[in-house]
Amino acid sequence: MRTKIVAGNWKMNNNFEESVNLVKAIEKKTDVLKLKNTRVIVAPTFVNLKSVVDSLGDGCVEVVAQNMHQAKKGAFTGEISAQMLQSIGIKTVILGHSERRTYFNETDEALAEKINTVLENKMEAIFCFGEVLEDRKSDNHFNVVESQIKKALFHLKDTDWKSIVLAYEPVWAIGTGETASPEQAQEMHAFVRSLVADKYSQAVADEVSILYGGSVKPGNALEIFSKQDVDGGLIGGAALNVDDFIGIITAI
Ligand code: PGA
Numbered sequence: 001m002r003t004k005i006v007a008g009n010w011k012m013n014n015n016f017e018e019s020v021n022l023v024k025a026i027e028k029k030t031d032v033l034k035l036k037n038t039r040v041i042v043a044p045t046f047v048n049l050k051s052v053v054d055s056l057g058d059g060c061v062e063v064v065a066q067n068m069h070q071a072k073k074g075a076f077t078g079e080i081s082a083q084m085l086q087s088i089g090i091k092t093v094i095l096g097h098s099e100r101r102t103y104f105n106e107t108d109e110a111l112a113e114k115i116n117t118v119l120e121n122k123m124e125a126i127f128c129f130g131e132v133l134e135d136r137k138s139d140n141h142f143n144v145v146e147s148q149i150k151k152a153l154f155h156l157k158d159t160d161w162k163s164i165v166l167a168y169e170p171v172w173a174i175g176t177g178e179t180a181s182p183e184q185a186q187e188m189h190a191f192v193r194s195l196v197a198d199k200y201s202q203a204v205a206d207e208v209s210i211l212y213g214g215s216v217k218p219g220n221a222l223e224i225f226s227k228q229d230v231d232g233g234l235i236g237g238a239a240l241n242v243d244d245f246i247g248i249i250t251a252i
Contacts (some may be wrong), residue, residue: 001037002206002207002208002209002231003037003038003039003209003231004037004038004039004209004225004231004232004252005038005039005040005041005165005209005211005231005232005233006038006039006040006041006232006233006235006245006248006249006252007039007040007041007042007043007064007094007126007167007211007232007233007234007235007239008026008041008042008043008235008236008239008240008245009043009066009094009097009213009234009235009236009239010022010042010043010044010045010066010239010240011045011066011099011236012045013045013240014044014045014048014240015048016047016048016051019044019045019048019051019052020048020051020052020055022042022240022242023042023044023052023055023056023061023063024055024056025242026040026042026061026242026245026246027056027057027059027061028059029242029246030059030060030061030246030249031059031060033246033249033250035060035249038060038232038249038252039060039062039232040060040061040062040249041061041062041063041064041092041126042061042062042063042064042239043063043064043065043066043094044063044066045066046065046066046080049063049065049085049088049090050088053088053089053090062091062092063089063090064090064091064092064093064094064126065080065085065090065092065093065094066093066094066097067080067093067094067095067097067100068080068081068082068085068093068095068114068117068118069081069114069117070110070113070114070116070117071117072117082117082118082120082121082123083121085123086121086123090123091123091124092123092124092125092126092165093118093123093124093125093126094125094126094128094167094234095111095114095115095118095125095126095127095128096111096114096127096128096129096148096152097128097169098128098130098169098171098174099174102171108147108148108151108152109151111127111151111152112151112152112153112155115127115152115153115156115164118163119156119160119163122163123163124163124164124165125163125164125165126165126166126167126211126234127152127153127164127165127166127167128167128169128213128234129145129148129149129152129166129167129168129169130145130148130168130169130170130171130174130213130214131144131145131170131171131172132144132171132172133171133172136170136172141170141188142188142191145168145188145191145192146191146195149166149192149195149196150195154199158200158201158204161196161200161204161207161208162207164208165208165209165210165211166192166208166209166210166211167210167211167212167213167234168185168188168189168192168210168211168212168213169212169213169214169234170184170188170214172214173213173214173215174213174214174215174236175215175236175237176214176215177215178214178215179214179215179216179217179220179224180212180214180224182223182224182226182227182230183227185212185224185227185230186227186228186229186230189210189212189227189229189230190228190229192210193205193206193208193210193229196208209231209232210229210230210231211230211231211232211233211234212224212230212232212233212234213233213234213235213236215237216233216234216235216238216248217238217244217247217248218238218243218244218247218248218250218251221233221247221248221251221252222251225251225252232252233248233252235248
């Protein structure tokens, strides 16, 4: 059975105190739910990662990073390496978020290198992809997504896929209040799973969790998560409010 995941991407929000308070509240309310086969993840900003890790008890909340540099170490001012993350207990990193691609010029080629670094360091990646509105309108969304996946991930070996979580995030739905319909999400998730099955095997494709991201809220989560190929969500805005985030976790 595929693992279900609800991941909160806090982006550039929450100072030290807010981060610690939010994660503690999430942990407390999540523990009560006694979740099975479900991962609850939060992604604070780099400066607050260690404090958030340290403020957690033995509950089921995991802490991940929002980004990482591909190089081992060196003269890359302002960047963070895989080993730095590991040294504070971080095992998973979000890569290829559309905001990274748009505002920080992350290319598919750079993302392929970052994925390699993740694997070399025995970490896990939550790999984001998705089309912009013009691609959707011109019916080019499947081509765009196929290209993003192929360029960043199709050099991997079968066994590497154990360390990959996919996150379909149509850019037009991120932070806009406009969500892909459950049918649009399912259609794209099934397409992506078929790409992995064709290149690797059905077994590999059946194991990979594919999350949906883009204006997921407590009110629409159940409908989206009920689709066969949707294994959870990558949540932005609604992950900053404990009740909204717990509402979404309850939906899964
Ligand atoms: P949103 O963000 O839930 O605020 O749309 C999703 C994301 O960027 O991961």
